Amino acid sequence: MPSDTEKNDAAANPAAQRRDLHTLTHGELAELLASLGQPSFRAKQVEEWVWSKNARSFDEMTNLPKSLREALAERLTLGGAVEVARQVSSDGSRKYLLRFTDGVSVECVGMPSRSKLSVCVSTQAGCAMGCAFCATGAAGLSRSLTAAEIYEQVMHVRDDFNSRVTSVVMMGQGEPFMNYDATLAALRKLNDPDGAGIGARHLTVSTCGVIPQIMRFANEPEQFTLAISLHSAVQRTRNALMPGVRKYSLINLYNVMGEYVNKTGRRPTYEYALIGGVNDTDAELQALCDFCEGTLVHVNLIQLNEVEGSKFRPSTDLRAQDFVRRLAAVGVEATVRNSRGSDIDAACGQLRQRVIGRRSS
Numbered sequence: 271m272p273s274d275t276e277k278n279d280a281a282a283n284p285a286a287q288r289r290d291l292h293t294l295t296h297g298e299l300a301e302l303l304a305s306l307g308q309p310s311f312r313a314k315q316v317e318e319w320v321w322s323k324n325a326r327s328f329d330e331m332t333n334l335p336k337s338l339r340e341a342l343a344e345r346l347t348l349g350g351a352v353e354v355a356r357q358v359s360s361d362g363s364r365k366y367l368l369r370f371t372d373g374v375s376v377e378c379v380g381m382p383s384r385s386k387l388s389v390c391v392s393t394q395a396g397c398a399m400g401c402a403f404c405a406t407g408a409a410g411l412s413r414s415l416t417a418a419e420i421y422e423q424v425m426h427v428r429d430d431f432n433s434r435v436t437s438v439v440m441m442g443q444g445e446p447f448m449n450y451d452a453t454l455a456a457l458r459k460l461n462d463p464d465g466a467g468i469g470a471r472h473l474t475v476s477t478c479g480v481i482p483q484i485m486r487f488a489n490e491p492e493q494f495t496l497a498i499s500l501h502s503a504v505q506r507t508r509n510a511l512m513p514g515v516r517k518y519s520l521i522n523l524y525n526v527m528g529e530y531v532n533k534t535g536r537r538p539t540y541e542y543a544l545i546g547g548v549n550d551t552d553a554e555l556q557a558l559c560d561f562c563e564g565t566l567v568h569v570n571l572i573q574l575n576e577v578e579g580s581k582f583r584p585s586t587d588l589r590a591q592d593f594v595r596r597l598a599a600v601g602v603e604a605t606v607r608n609s610r611g612s613d614i615d616a617a618c619g620q621l622r623q624r625v626i627g628r629r630s631s
């Protein structure tokens with residue numbers, strides 16, 4: 271549920287009463303335009319403004335008659351997420367806190383590098399998975415986002431950088447596979463040449479390992495990329511770190527990932543946040559090697575982002591390199607991923623927690 275602060279903000283916003291144009295299907299939009307006496311080509315014109323050009327007001331839709339723009343504005347909104355906070359890192363990354371019309375807020379991040387722009391988006395406001403090292407998990411779930419709200423985060427970052435988005439990772443707040451349909455609809459719109467036009471292989475979903483949805487995802491026709499947040503190949507450690515997926519055993523995860531690779535031929539990624547003294551011991555490293563050896567996988571080792579008040583600390587760089595070497599020795603490619611934005615609140619949920627906490631107090 272939205273916090274009291276979020277609900278009060280929503281009550282003061284009359285736009286919350288109108289439907290967001292992004293949530294209309296093509297058929298619904300065509301029907302509405304026909305009821306307003308418009309020719310059939312108008313639907314395509316409106317959709318281009320909405321999805322490709324990310325119009326923020328109906329007045330921008332200059333190839334529509336003024337009377338139509340006014341009629342649409344009376345009936346609909348254009349998303350209307352508002353940026354309520356941002357942090358800019360010395361490495362160029364920008365983290366945004368966006369608030370939707372009902373008052374809930376989520377984080378998204380833009381990460382530029384050379385000619386590329388990667389965007390990390392949230393799929394839920396808050397999260398119910400309760401990962402022990404995560405600021406979002408500690409705050410619980412507010413609600414799942416719509417496909418349009420997921421898409422809108424990408425467009426917000428694109429417009430702020432004034433640059434084409436080259437890849438998107440659904441690795442922000444929330445568990446994408448607990449909001450499967452909206453996540454898939456957003457991926458399709460991001461992939462659509464009439465939408466953001468981003469190649470399917472550059473669209474990545476990161477899941478804690480919600481097993482029933484992994485094979486569903488494998489059976490989707492597009493070649494979207496899959497990342498699994500593994501964080502430990504020792505059942506007891508994983509249960510403690512990731513209680514939300516305790517019911518899905520590592521054995522079952524291992525088996526389903528084998529099926530996924532057989533079905534898709536694509537290499538998944540295992541994300542592994544190195545936590546000093548918790549999942550970076552020799553026994554944990556051996557278990558990770560055993561879990562990965564002989565499988566088609568890439569391991570992303572991430573130095574844990576420290577969360578205020580958390581007992582967890584990142585491993586040392588030397589230890590991360592030990593992991594890379596040992597995994598390479600059993601034929602598994604691994605890289606240590608730079609933590610982007612480490613001089614701002616890099617872990618997901620920290621900016622939201624900071625702003626909501628401040629406004630509630």
Ligand code: SF4
Binds near residue numbers: 397401407
């Ligand atoms: S790490 Fe991801 S899945 Fe886990 S609680 Fe945080 S947002 Fe949810």
